[in-house]
Structures are given as structure tokens and as C-alpha cells.
Amino acid sequence: MKTFEISTHVETLEKLKQLNLSSIGALYLGDPTCLEYQTNLSNNLQHLKEAIDIAKEFGVKVYLSTFAVPRNRHLGPVKKFLEKALSLPLDGIEVHNMGLLRHMNKNLNYTGEIHVGFFANIYTHESVKVLEGYGVTKVFLNPELSLEEIQFINENTNAEVIIFAHGKLPLGISETCFIKEYASRECRDVCEPLVLTSGKWKLRSFGYATFSGKDWATLEYLGTLYYRGFRTFHIQGLRESPEYINHIANIYRQALENIVKGADNYMQREWIENITSLCPDGICNGYLFRRAGHRYIGKYFGGEALHEIERRERHEAR
Numbered sequence: 001m002k003t004f005e006i007s008t009h010v011e012t013l014e015k016l017k018q019l020n021l022s023s024i025g026a027l028y029l030g031d032p033t034c035l036e037y038q039t040n041l042s043n044n045l046q047h048l049k050e051a052i053d054i055a056k057e058f059g060v061k062v063y064l065s066t067f068a069v070p071r072n073r074h075l076g077p078v079k080k081f082l083e084k085a086l087s088l089p090l091d092g093i094e095v096h097n098m099g100l101l102r103h104m105n106k107n108l109n110y111t112g113e114i115h116v117g118f119f120a121n122i123y124t125h126e127s128v129k130v131l132e133g134y135g136v137t138k139v140f141l142n143p144e145l146s147l148e149e150i151q152f153i154n155e156n157t158n159a160e161v162i163i164f165a166h167g168k169l170p171l172g173i174s175e176t177c178f179i180k181e182y183a184s185r186e187c188r189d190v191c192e193p194l195v196l197t198s199g200k201w202k203l204r205s206f207g208y209a210t211f212s213g214k215d216w217a218t219l220e221y222l223g224t225l226y227y228r229g230f231r232t233f234h235i236q237g238l239r240e241s242p243e244y245i246n247h248i249a250n251i252y253r254q255a256l257e258n259i260v261k262g263a264d265n266y267m268q269r270e271w272i273e274n275i276t277s278l279c280p281d282g283i284c285n286g287y288l289f290r291r292a293g294h295r296y297i298g299k300y301f302g303g304e305a306l307h308e309i310e311r312r313e314r315h316e317a318r
Helices: 045-057 072-085 098-107 125-132 147-155 178-182 219-227 242-260 269-278 306-317
Strands: 005-010 026-029 061-065 092-095 113-116 136-140 160-173 194-198 201-206 209-217 232-235
Touching (some): 092 098, 194 209
Parallel strands (some): 061 092, 113 136, 136 160
Antiparallel strands (some): 201 209
């Protein structure tokens, strides 16, 4: 029985070579938000082979991350690449799209691990049960769900729920790339995110997707999550620097190791300072407590105590 596993996404071979894999148990290889740039591991078989070899040397599991929003014009190339990739020693495939999931299950007769990614927008246990019928073994839930909703789904399905532990929240994905609309460029390499600002609000757009400006953080509640039965924790690493992933993964690994040992107070002030430095646009976790997503509930990161929020809300409701 595993104690815990930390996973992350990595888009390119160059980025993978700069990661410290000692804190990471699983890698999702490729960028599900875009197929246009040539170094994307979701679309470059030679780079994918080398990336798998590197990960395997460190005993890290590897899953191919597939394009999240394929249109009919994309399906041919995506299917062709997937069929070639299945000859490699992958531990599984991540999909976000029902059509691609059906193709793997019904046409390719794939029997390995299938994980459904966060762009699938899973909100209920009934959705997970449908996915299980197609061989799905792990799922990312929509990050808007509360802790109680996440736990209910985990307890009422067979597929394992992956906890979105830290990083920019995926808010949506479309059929067009905002960056290409605003800048004339050739997509030969991974692009820098376009930051959209309105007052205090910030969003990050890259590929076909939009992410939050603030970083979601569950560090303060890892003990709660672990003791409620969750064992897989994901660091959202898309378009983040290797330094960011290395530091965040190391902090969460140390925290989880302390929790497994039974430490009563596993938090360290140094971790809070490092995370604050790495996440300059702020920290959030509001959805976990049925509050607005941009808020942070807790003792750290300038947060608000949940009991104080509830007391104030009761007063305002009178």
C-alpha cells in the first residue's frame, strides 16, 4: 500500500531535464492545452521516448497527457500519435475528452491505466461511475468542489481521486488561442503565458486554456486530506519554471513525510515564506470551504479563520 504520491505535468524534454525528480512520483508528459509547438511531449515521439527513459531511471511513473479539446480536424493526428506512443513503456494515459476516451477503450482496446484530467470538468460521483465503465482508474475533479464533495465522490466510486494540491487553477479551455490572436508568431516552442489583469484580478492564458492568477494551496490541510484517505497529490506545473516545481514539490513531500510519521504540527515557517515568494500573485483555497475561490481560508498566507468567517456570516444574515 503506497503512503503517498506527488505528481506534476511537464510539457517539454528540456524542462524535464531541469527537474529534481526525488520529490515526484509521477509525471504527466505533454501539454494538454496546445498541439502547436514542436517540443510538446504530447506531439513529439522522439522527445517522449527520451523523457520516459529519464523518468524511469528515477523510478518515476509516466503518463502521456493528451490534447484536451480535439476537434474533428485534430482527431486523426492525435489518434495516430497515440497509437505510436502506446508502444512505449508508459504507465498510462491522461485524457480530458470523452471521444478520445471511447477510442482508447473501444477501438484500441487499451487495458492500461487511464486517468481523466481536470479539463473534463467532473462534478459528481455519477460522472465518475460512467467513466469507470470506460476503464478509468484515476480522476481529477473540478477544483470548484468543496472538501465534503470531494470526499463523497472518493467514498462512492472505485476510481481514485487525485487531489489538486497546489498551483494555478484551470478555469476553462476553448477552441482558440488568445496568445495567437494578440501576437503574430510561429508556435515552434512553448510560449509565455499571457497575463490578463483587471484591477486586483489576474488570469493567465496559454495554449487554449485560462488559469487563475493566484496559486491554489492545500499545504495547511494536507493532514486532513491524508487522514481522510487521499494519497495522490498533484502540483500544477504547466507553464511554471523548473525552480517553481522543484521547490513546491519538495515542500509538499516533506510535509507529507511528516504527516505519515504522525507529526502533530508538520508546518514550517520557512515553507510559508518560500511559497509566498514563489507565488507573488497570492494564495487561495476558498472553493475547498464553499467560499469564493480567490479567498484563502486558514492561519497562513494572510488567510481568514473559518470560524470567524462563519460567525460574521451569521451576524450579517440576522
